[in-house]
Amino acid sequence: MIERVRAAVSEVRDPEIRVLSIQELGILREVRAGDDGRVVVTVTPTYLGCPAMDVIRAEIEAAARAAGCTEIEIVTCLTPPWTTDWLSETARAKLAAAGMAPPGPVGTPPSGRTLPLIPLSPGPRRxxxxxxxxxxxxxxxxxxxCKALWRCDACRQPFDLMKEH
Amino acid sequence: MKVHDTAERADSRFDYLLGLGDDALIAAQRTAEWCARAPQIEEDVALANIALDLLGQARELLSYAGEVEGRGRDEDALAFGRDEHEFRNVQLVELPDGDFATAIAKMLFFGVYQRLLYSALSEADDRRLAGIAAKAAKETAYHVDHAVTWTLRLGDGTAESHRRMRTAVEQVWPFTHELFEPAGPVSVGVDPGVLRAPWTRLIEQVLARATLRRPDDDWRPTGGRRGLHTEAFGRLLAEMQYLYRAHPGARW
Structure with a gap:
């Protein structure tokens, strides 16, 4: 059963970036069978204040129930902190296909001790x-x-960019 | 004796977490007041998102504080059920944003402080606190970026924007001293005193590039961490807590 639940939960979509599943976004950390027949799902938020988390939890629960699971526990963990580096190549391709520029590599984590004066200016994007x-x-x-707004000066279209985080 | 020690440790840990959580909560509330009032629509969205980040930090910190206290108070009970003198936030975050420049000056001073503090706390022995801090440190980088960008634009802008930014920096400056006062036993978190030198260095760099003068250290208002707050704080709480108190147990 756990495989079926895992497959169902992995398919839950992010409510704000509909083209990505929570698995592809990297916020689904684990789906495992608990000792007492429960299924334990671990998720991590993108940002602490992400307003989509309640919807995501509700949809995980609905997906797990539809897959035949009766007892489900959803655990939120913060460590290690989510990073856009967890987005797979497939996820990046899906973002681009949907008109959203995927994030570049985060490189040195911004949680480091160095504090750039004018950080985060990402340079020109395609x-x-x-x-x-x-x-x-x-x-x-x-x-x-998680998004910045950009404009293409060649085709004159605005586009969202998923920020490195 | 041992039990007593443990209880005392829990108390000071509760106070410490409350201070961190209240700073974020009240900064979030003040920042959210700009919603639908910011000078441009992009700024409206930016400030709302920054307020949301701060609210997310506050929720994690206050939930944790409630668990440490062990009296069954959750994040809502702590945010909406306490009176003015029970709040442990620094006065800086409760100051009213008289104009946009004031909001930016506060965001600059508080954001750089939070960024340094959370970076240091992400290595704290308390793993749960370290986890919250590591996430919050990343988010705070955006707040600092935002505040720095605007400080440069307003400070090194028109005569009017320069005047407003200079006035804001001068008016808010005295309230920055409280950020570096001891917030409790050092064993609980990070001694904020050690953040003062890096904070000052960064702020001076930004102010210089924005053609603004670093104000002299003079008046040092204090007391927020002991529950002493400014006159404007009561009105902020009245608005923030109205629904919870008027309709106990109300749910969406």
Whole structure:
């Protein structure tokens, strides 16, 4: 049964980035059978204040029940902290196909002790639609905490960018 | 005797977590007041997202504080059920944002402090606190980025934006001293005093690039960590706590 539940839970979509499953986004950490017949699902938030977490928990529970699980426990863990480096190549390709520029590598973790004065300016990005590098940042804080808003100056389309985190 | 020691340790840990959680909560509430009032729509969204980050930190910290206290108070009971004198936040975060420059000055001073503090706390012995801090440190980098960008733009901007940013920095500056006062026994968290030198160095760099003068150290208002708050704080709480208190047990 645990395999069936795991498969069902892995398919739950992120409510804010619908093209990705919670598995592909890297926020589903573990699905395991507990001692007393329960299924224990461990998730980690992208950001501490992510408002989608309640919806995600509810959808995990619904998916697990639909797969025949009656007792489910959802555990939230913060360590290790989620990073966009956990997005698979497939997940990045899906983002680009949906018109959202995928995050670049995080590289040195921003949680380090060095504190760049003007950090996080990501340099020019390729337009996910036409591939041009002739792009401009419009707003570093986009529609959600994890996105920035950019514009392609070649095809004149705005696009979301998933920020390195 | 041993039991007594343990209880005392739990008490000081509760106080410490409350201080961290209240700082984030009250900063979140003040920042969220800009929702639908910011100077541009992008800024509206940015400030709302920053407020949400801070609220997320507050929820984790207050939930943890409630568990440490062991009296059955959850995040909501702590956020909405306490009176003014029971809050442990520094006065800096409760100051009203008279104009946008004030909001940015506060975000700069508080954000750099939080960034340094959370980075240090991410190596704390308390693994749960370290986990919260490690996540929050990453988020705070965006807040600092945002505040620095605006400080440069306003400070090194028009005569009017410069005047407003300079006034904001001067008015908020005295309240930054409280950030570095001992927040409890050092064994619980990080001695905030050690953050002062790196904080000052960074802030001075930003102010210089923004063509702003670093204010002189003069008046040092204090007391937030002991429950002494400014006049404006009562009004903030009244708005924040109204629903919870008027309709006990209300749920969405």
């Amino acid at each position: 337009c996910p639609r036409c591939g041009s590098a002739d792009t401009t940042e419009i707003a570093r804080a986009g529609s959600t905490a």
